[in-house]
Amino acid sequence: MSALPVHRWFVGRSVLLTVLATWGVLTGFAVLGALIGQMDDLGKGDYGLGHAALYLALQTPRRAYESFPMAAVIGSVLALGAHAAKSELVALRAAGLSPMRIGATALMAVAIVVVPLMAAMEIVIPGAEQQAQALKLAAMKHEVTLAGGANVWAREGSEVFNAQGGESRVVEGRTVLVFNQVRVFAFDPQGRLAWIQEAGEADYDETRGWQLRDVKRTTFSARSVAVEQFDVQSWATALRPGAIEASLQHPDLLSTMALGGRIEQLKRNGLDAGLLLEAYWARWFFPLTTLALVFAALPVAFGQQRSGGFGQRLFIGIVFALVARLVQPMLVNLAKAYQWPIVLAYALPVLLLVALGAWWIRRR
Numbered sequence: 001m002s003a004l005p006v007h008r009w010f011v012g013r014s015v016l017l018t019v020l021a022t023w024g025v026l027t028g029f030a031v032l033g034a035l036i037g038q039m040d041d042l043g044k045g046d047y048g049l050g051h052a053a054l055y056l057a058l059q060t061p062r063r064a065y066e067s068f069p070m071a072a073v074i075g076s077v078l079a080l081g082a083h084a085a086k087s088e089l090v091a092l093r094a095a096g097l098s099p100m101r102i103g104a105t106a107l108m109a110v111a112i113v114v115v116p117l118m119a120a121m122e123i124v125i126p127g128a129e130q131q132a133q134a135l136k137l138a139a140m141k142h143e144v145t146l147a148g149g150a151n152v153w154a155r156e157g158s159e160v161f162n163a164q165g166g167e168s169r170v171v172e173g174r175t176v177l178v179f180n181q182v183r184v185f186a187f188d189p190q191g192r193l194a195w196i197q198e199a200g201e202a203d204y205d206e207t208r209g210w211q212l213r214d215v216k217r218t219t220f221s222a223r224s225v226a227v228e229q230f231d232v233q234s235w236a237t238a239l240r241p242g243a244i245e246a247s248l249q250h251p252d253l254l255s256t257m258a259l260g261g262r263i264e265q266l267k268r269n270g271l272d273a274g275l276l277l278e279a280y281w282a283r284w285f286f287p288l289t290t291l292a293l294v295f296a297a298l299p300v301a302f303g304q305q306r307s308g309g310f311g312q313r314l315f316i317g318i319v320f321a322l323v324a325r326l327v328q329p330m331l332v333n334l335a336k337a338y339q340w341p342i343v344l345a346y347a348l349p350v351l352l353l354v355a356l357g358a359w360w361i362r363r364r
Helices: 004-041 049-085 088-094 099-123 125-139 241-247 256-268 274-302 310-337 342-363
Strands: 152-156 159-163 166-171 174-187 193-205 209-220 225-235
Touching (some): 004 049, 049 088, 049 099, 274 342
16 A cells, blocks of 8 residues: 555656646747747837747746646656556556556646646736737837727616726826726616716726716706716716726636626626636636546557557647647537537536546546
8 A cells, every 4th residue: 555655656747747848848839939920020119029038928828828738638648658658557557556546646747737827827827918918019119008099898787988098007006097088878768868978087996986087978858958067077887997908808818807707797788798708617617628638538548558659649649639629619619609508618528528538448
């Protein structure tokens, strides 16, 4: 019994080191491809090679996150396949380690990386991605705004918010979102326009809420129109700038909390949250899908007893990872086309992969 943990440490260490090495190679290729894509932007404004290097460095955590599932599958197949080719798995099984326990050890090694990677996706990656975009826009002499200078639209209940872009400002040590050329449209229960508020600027503070400045309010009644002017006016609404800011970013770059808040805001107003739901469930199923892929690929590694070398194991791992990666988007598209719950598109592959892996391992 005392020798069993040593065997499991031997397998787990091998899988972990091979997965990390594979992960580094795949992330490096992803960064290299992104660097080539930056060449067309070099020389625009002050954007030079140094800016491009910093931009890519800030984006590297996201590219590492995206590369990990494939690295986990390929690395696990390479590590266990190498042990199988040397008949080391046969020796481990003779020592009392069943294929299921060997597989569990490999999954534990992968999980050691998955857990901190999920935390990085919530804490590090969204902020780093935003800094990267702000750096590039500033270097290329573009205005760093929340909407890139475009119109911002948001809805909350019977009111519709519109602004000509916005920006982040630091006021008394706090970051405040400020929107320019703001218009707020309010509609009555019959869908008729009730009033319009136009403001030169609007900002939001957690303590006092929304403040509209240089305001012109036009109120419509059945037979008349009234116009009022205000220097500063409060706007009572459940709309929060975080929901607006989240709508201006790609869903894949938002934290799970930001995604949940944005989904709730869209559903509350009867708007489609399909893309956000897709990103939300993809985030939750990321660790489960990764571990299920590795589990289903393990029997392929067990099968490499004495046949095939490194090249064959690498090819098998890549093919398996690519096929599995292509199936997921297909199921998501089918779910959207037939209006099935998006969560099924992520849960079904996990269940199928686990069932397939368990069936293969039992046959071994």
